[in-house]
Amino acid sequence: xxGAKRQLKNLQDQIIMGGEMMYATIAGLETQEAALQRQLAxxxxxxxxxxxxxxxxxxxxxxxxxxxxxxxxxxxxxxxxQMNIRSLKYQFEMLLGAEQTGxxxxxxxxxxxxxxxxxxxxxxxxxxxxxxxxxxxxxxxTLEDEKENYNDAGSKCGYDMEKTEFARAKHNWQAAQYTYNxxxxxxxxxxxxxxxxxxxxxxxxxxxKVSLECERASYQASELKYQQGSISKNALxxxxxxxxxxxxxxxxxxxxxxxxxxxxxxxxxxxxLN
Numbered sequence: 440x441x442g443a444k445r446q447l448k449n450l451q452d453q454i455i456m457g458g459e460m461m462y463a464t465i466a467g468l469e470t471q472e473a474a475l476q477r478q479l480a481x482x483x484x485x486x487x488x489x490x491x492x493x494x495x496x497x498x499x500x501x502x503x504x505x506x507x508x509x510x511x512x513x514x515x516x517x518x519x520x521q522m523n524i525r526s527l528k529y530q531f532e533m534l535l536g537a538e539q540t541g542x543x544x545x546x547x548x549x550x551x552x553x554x555x556x557x558x559x560x561x562x563x564x565x566x567x568x569x570x571x572x573x574x575x576x577x578x579x580x581t582l583e584d585e586k587e588n589y590n591d592a593g594s595k596c597g598y599d600m601e602k603t604e605f606a607r608a609k610h611n612w613q614a615a616q617y618t619y620n621x622x623x624x625x626x627x628x629x630x631x632x633x634x635x636x637x638x639x640x641x642x643x644x645x646x647x648k649v650s651l652e653c654e655r656a657s658y659q660a661s662e663l664k665y666q667q668g669s670i671s672k673n674a675l676x677x678x679x680x681x682x683x684x685x686x687x688x689x690x691x692x693x694x695x696x697x698x699x700x701x702x703x704x705x706x707x708x709x710x711x712l713n
Contacts, residue, residue: 442580449573452709456702458534461527463698466548468524470694474687475517481680482510484673550693551700556641561634564707568630569623571710578622585615629712637699644692647685654685 489506492498525541532539569575585608592608600606661678664670706712 442576445573445576449711452705452711453713454534456705456709456711456713458531459701460698461531461534462545463548463694463701465524465527465531466545467691467694467698468520468527469545470687470691472517472520472524474684475513475520477680477683477687479510479513479517481677482506482513484676486510488673548694548697551641551696555700556637559634559637559703561631564634564703565627565630567708568706568710568712569626571708572626572706572712573710574712575623575626575710578619582615582619585612588612626712630706633699633703633706633712637696637703640692640696640699644689644696647689647692651682651685651689654682658682 486503486506489498489503493500493503528541528543529539532541532543535543537543589608589612592605596602596605598605600609658678658681661670661675665672665675702713
């Protein structure tokens, strides 16, 4: 009964964790959608400019056609991305038991604090995961069952390898030992890799924030130049686009950090590691 309860609790945790991962995935795709919308706006400005220059004989019809073809491809990619977002939202709404409209609005993805990251302790957290993991529990139970079968067959057959029943039981027990050890090592590797991924996403986020500050300073300089009449409106819009791109990179890195850290927390607190 204890094993059955633990298995059902693990299934419940898998469903909840799956919902949280789907939430993070949708948030990431919506960030990509915003980036494509920004790229489309920039490309629209380029097409408008090229059409004017074409009328003035400064660019060829081929150059204009190629740019418009690139815009068509971008629009197609954007529509495909929006379709994928709607499909995931349908699934998410179904998981929540809500009406399936494909239009559910997500809140802001939680921010991972420095205190939370500093509290991560690889070896301590690994022990907590191994104690709570149903997968490791099931592997240990299989090993225990095969050992019992080995002892039963040994008692019955006098531990005589000439007897098929005992030889088979011994081989099964040895195979179970190898499988158990491999399972433990595999999940330990997954956990350690996940720990390193969280750390890596943190440094990626920090680097993105530094780049964002540089882009803010650059945009402020472009604003001043525009007010002085030394750059065009399109040049200012390009600077604004670069700033938004830097903001999107920070948001994307923040979402990646949360997703990775959340997976780590599920492993430590519930023993679920995918």
